[in-house]
Amino acid sequence: MASVPRSNRRRPDPEPRAPLGAGVDRTVSGPDGEWVVRELRGTTSTKSYTCPGCHQDIPPGLPHLVVWPSRGTFSPGEGASERRHWHRACFGARGRRGGW
Template sequence: MPRANRRRPDPPPRAPLGRGVDRTVSGPDGTWVVRELRGTSSEKTYRCPGCHQDIPPGTPHLVVWPARGTFSPGEGVTERRHWHRSCFTARGRRF
């Protein structure tokens, strides 16, 4: 008996290229808004505050800022920090 062709489910929608979805993360150091970047849109080198190493252009990483109300581009730029994913996850163990 032949197999019936089954349609695969549609993949979940993806965020716009280069832009991640914002999520809120709470920890002992406060509440943060975290945006994951794939690295395709990054054109600069950033310094990770966790390990003090460079994040070269094109490298996937996180952009993190304090969760105080809303954030729009250009607002609170001085509070944004670019982190390696593993450094942000381990931030509570670094001190």
Template sequence: MSPRRARRAGPFDRGDKGAARPVGAFVPGLDRTEDWPDGEWRVRRLTGGAAEKVYRCPGCDQEIGARLPHVVSWPAWPGGEDERRHWHTACWRNRLRHGPGRSRY
């Protein structure tokens, strides 16, 4: 395979040091823990180059296109990574303003 050819991400992705880790696992230095009125969240900011798929934002119900920077968040409790969601960055910041019904949370 050519070194310039992008590889498709599998069930594991690579951290800064190249060690394989499950997608959604908390990685200090890469992920942050944020306290919000609706609870404690693990948050990972993805650059456009890291986003290879199209996702649906739970905040606005619009698509997050491939190669667009966005936020991935999940509850900070054990097993919360199973509830991981991809958000537009602005939708994540403003989700509490819109009230229930526009979000999955």
């Protein structure tokens, strides 16, 4: 059986990637309203947060979500009191556990 040579060409990414540590915002709808969700990789996280779903710590460096109510645009610093840091699984199960 003959071996097939490997291609040295890099395949293009299927979609553009966000810069390291930066998240991409998306809107999520549910029975509890519309939320803007930003996924954080954890590489830029330097603080510990408490997840409102399970009330457990999200340690620095752990990938997680930052979530806030969808009301149009949001810029850093604006409405900081409404942002919450969630474990991914806890945000997905928020309807079964209750909100914040």
